[in-house]
Amino acid sequence: MEAKEILVTEAGYKELVDELEYRKTKLRKEISERIKGALQEGDLSENAEYHESKEEQNKNESRIIVLEHTLKYTKIVKHNEKKKDTVQIGSRVKIEDLEFDEILELSIVGATEADPVTGKISNVSPLGSALLGKKKGVTVSVDSPGGVVKYEILEVN
Secondary structure, three states, rough: OOOOOOEOOOHHHHHHHHHHHHHHHHHHHHHHHHHHHHOOOOOOOOOOOOOHHHHHHHHHHHHHHHHHHHOOEEEOOOOOHOOOEEEEOOOEEEEEEEEOEEEEEEEEEOOHOOOOOHOOEEEOOOHHHHOOOOEEEOOOOOOEEEEEEEEEHHHHH
């Protein structure tokens, strides 16, 4: 089975590369130093510092593997300036929830960059995929656990 492309913005790609570099160099070294220090304390059976450091080392190495795999299949999606008025990956969108009269400002990003708390929604999320390809003034409907929610696109940047 062939791996699927992972779409990211240029900023998202840089974040992945930076995190991988940090984990392979600085963090890996820090953990290694903590393990060495804990080993010098002797009896490992009751050495919490050693066990915590080994667990952190395993998590770091696992994350490195995930990042390397992600970067291997990553495709950088550049914001098409000619279609700036159309929602695409990399767009900033201002929408209005028509039922609750609430304004939301969102960035459409690749799935690995999504962080709803900071307003970054994935292009494959229900709302993200409903917005893709649409323009200012268009109303989209999104299925949610509470029913269908309608949003009007107020701005696209």
